[in-house]
Amino acid sequence: MKIGKQTWQFASEPRVISTGSAVGEKEGKGPLGIDFDLVITDPYVGQKTWEKAERKMMEMAQDKAIEKAGLSMNNMDIIIAGDLLCQNISANFAARTAGRPYLGVFSACATSMEAVALSALMVDAGQADYALAAVSSHNSTAERMFRFPTEYGAQKPPTAHSTVTGAGALVIGRAPNGIKITHATIGTVTDLGVQSPWEMGAAMAPAAAQTIDQHFRDTGRQPTDYDAIATGDLARVGHPIASELLLQKGWNLGDRFTDCGILIYDPDSQHEVFSGGSGAACCAVVTFSHLFNKLTTGIWKRILIVATGALLSSVSAQQNETVPCVAHAVVFEADQN
Amino acid sequence: MSVRMGEEQKQYQEFLKSRQPAKHWLKNSIRAFFAGGIICLIGQGIQETFVHFYHMSEQMAGNPTVAILIFLSALFTGIGVYDVFARYAGAGSAVPVTGFANAIASAALEHKSEGYITGIGTNMFKVAGPVIVYGVVAAFFVGLVRYVFTNF
Numbered sequence: 001m002k003i004g005k006q007t008w009q010f011a012s013e014p015r016v017i018s019t020g021s022a023v024g025e026k027e028g029k030g031p032l033g034i035d036f037d038l039v040i041t042d043p044y045v046g047q048k049t050w051e052k053a054e055r056k057m058m059e060m061a062q063d064k065a066i067e068k069a070g071l072s073m074n075n076m077d078i079i080i081a082g083d084l085l086c087q088n089i090s091a092n093f094a095a096r097t098a099g100r101p102y103l104g105v106f107s108a109c110a111t112s113m114e115a116v117a118l119s120a121l122m123v124d125a126g127q128a129d130y131a132l133a134a135v136s137s138h139n140s141t142a143e144r145m146f147r148f149p150t151e152y153g154a155q156k157p158p159t160a161h162s163t164v165t166g167a168g169a170l171v172i173g174r175a176p177n178g179i180k181i182t183h184a185t186i187g188t189v190t191d192l193g194v195q196s197p198w199e200m201g202a203a204m205a206p207a208a209a210q211t212i213d214q215h216f217r218d219t220g221r222q223p224t225d226y227d228a229i230a231t232g233d234l235a236r237v238g239h240p241i242a243s244e245l246l247l248q249k250g251w252n253l254g255d256r257f258t259d260c261g262i263l264i265y266d267p268d269s270q271h272e273v274f275s276g277g278s279g280a281a282c283c284a285v286v287t288f289s290h291l292f293n294k295l296t297t298g299i300w301k302r303i304l305i306v307a308t309g310a311l312l313s314s315v316s317a318q319q320n321e322t323v324p325c326v327a328h329a330v331v332f333e334a335d336q337n
Numbered sequence: 338m339s340v341r342m343g344e345e346q347k348q349y350q351e352f353l354k355s356r357q358p359a360k361h362w363l364k365n366s367i368r369a370f371f372a373g374g375i376i377c378l379i380g381q382g383i384q385e386t387f388v389h390f391y392h393m394s395e396q397m398a399g400n401p402t403v404a405i406l407i408f409l410s411a412l413f414t415g416i417g418v419y420d421v422f423a424r425y426a427g428a429g430s431a432v433p434v435t436g437f438a439n440a441i442a443s444a445a446l447e448h449k450s451e452g453y454i455t456g457i458g459t460n461m462f463k464v465a466g467p468v469i470v471y472g473v474v475a476a477f478f479v480g481l482v483r484y485v486f487t488n489f
Contacts, residue, residue: 048450049450050450051450144447148443148464149443149444149446149447149448149463149464150420150443150446150447151414151415151417151419151420151439151442151443151446151447152420152423152439152440152443152444152447152464153414153419153420153422153423153424153426153430153431153436153439153443154420154423154424154431155365155423155424155426155427155428156424157360158358158360158361159357159358191346192345192346192349192350193342193346193347193349193350194349194350194353199357202353202356202357206349237356237357237358240356241353241356244356272424275358
C-alpha cells in the first residue's frame with residue numbers, strides 16, 4: 001500500500017526468516033568481525049579470478065541464509081539480487097547456480113535495500129512464500145572496475161572509500177516470528193553537482209537526506225520513533241554532511257544516526273580505510289548481522305536503514321559527468337513476542 | 338556536464354567547501370620529494386657501480402641502470418609491495434621510471450585473467466599508454482621547434 005509520496009507500507013509485515021553474511025579478512029578484523037557468519041581470509045575464496053571470488057561469496061551468503069532458515073534453495077520462489085560489476089555478473093552467475101526464478105537489480109551501493117524492499121513487496125503481495133534478497137561487492141573487482149589495477153601504486157585522497165569485500169543475503173517470508181519489514185521508502189535520483197568519483201560521500205549525502213526527509217513526511221513519524229537510523233556508506237565525510245542537511249530540513253537525528261561505512265572498519269588500527277567502507281555489501285553485511293543483532297536481542301525496537309548508491313560508471317566519470325545518487329530506505333522492527 | 342548547474346547545485350558546492358577534509362599537500366609533497374630522491378639515489382648508485390666496476394662510460398651505464406630499476410619495480414609490483422610503498426610516497430614513486438614500470442606491470446597482472454592476447458596484450462598500456470602517446474607527440478613538437486631554430 002502506498003502512503004504519502006514515495007513510501008510503501010507492507011500490511012502483512014513480511015518477516016526476515018534468516019540472514020547470511022560472508023566477508024573478507026579486512027572486514028573480519030574490523031570492529032564487527034564477530035558478528036559475521038563467515039569470514040573468508042583468502043581474497044580469492046579458492047577461485048582463479050577476483051570476479052569468481054565475489055560470485056562464490058554471494059553463493060556462500062545465500063546458502064548460509066537458507067541453511068539457517070532450515071530450508072533449501074528449492075523453497076525460494078524468487079531471488080532478487082545485484083552487485084556492482086558490469087551486467088551484474090556476480091548476481092546473475094550465482095542465480096545460474098541457484099536455478100530459481102531470478103530478478104537482477106542495480107542501484108550501486110543502494111542495491112541492498114532495493115532488493116530487500118522488492119522481496120518484501122513480493123512476499124506482501126503473495127507472489128512469493130519465500131524470497132531471497134542478496135548483494136555482493138569485492139574490493140579487488142571494484143578497484144579494477146572503477147579505479148586502478150589492484151597493484152598500481154596510487155595515492156588516494158582522504159575522501160576515498162574502501163570497497164567492502166563481502167556478500168549479504170536475507171530470506172524473507174511469512175512467519176509467526178522474526179524481524180518485521182514494515183515500510184520501504186524508494187528514493188529519487190538526486191544530483192547536486194559533485195563530479196569527483198573520489199567524493200562519493202559528499203555526492204550521496206543529499207540523496208540520503210532527501211529519502212529520510214520524505215520517509216518522515218510520508219509516515220508522519222519523527223526521528224525519535226527510531227532507535228537507530230543508519231545510512232549505507234556515506235562514511236566519515238558524507239555522514240556529517242547528511243546530518244547537517246537533515247538539520248536544515250528540521251530533523252535532528254542526534255546520536256541515533258549512524259553509518260554502516262563508518263561502523264565496519266576501525267581507521268585507527270586498520271590500514272587503507274580512508275573515510276570508511278562502501279560497496280553494495282557494506283550496508284548489507286552490517287545491517288544483516290550487527291544491526292539485526294540489536295533487534296533480535298531486544299536492545300532496539302525499530303530501525304531505519306537507508307542504503308545509498310552513487311549511480312556513476314567509469315565511462316560517465318571519464319566523460320566528466322556529475323554523479324547522480326539514490327537512497328532507498330527500509331524499516332525493520334523487532335518481534336514483539 | 339549534463340546536469341545544469343542550477344542555484345541548488347551551486348549552493349551545495351559552496352556548502353561543501355568547508356566540509357571536505359583537507360588534502361595533505363605539504364605532507365605529500367615532502368614525502369614525494371624524499372621518496373623520489375631515494376629512488377634516484379639508488380639509481381645513481383647502480384650507475385656508479387657500472388662506471389667504476391665495469392668501466393662503462395656514464396652514458397653507456399644509463400641503459401643497464403634503467404633496466405635494473407624497471408626490473409626491480411616490476412618485481413616489487415608482482416610481490417605486492419610497490420603499491421604499499423606508492424601509497425606512502427605518492428608522486429615520489431610515480432614520477433621516476435619505476436612508476437612507469439609499475440603502471441605497466443600492474444595492468445598486465447590485473448588483466449591476465451582475460452588471457453595473454455585480449456587480456457595482457459590489450460590492457461598492458463591502459464594506465465601508462467597516455468605517457469607514451471603524449472611523450473611522442475611532445476617530442477615531435479620539441480623536435481620541430483629545434484629544427485626550425487637550428488636551420489633557419
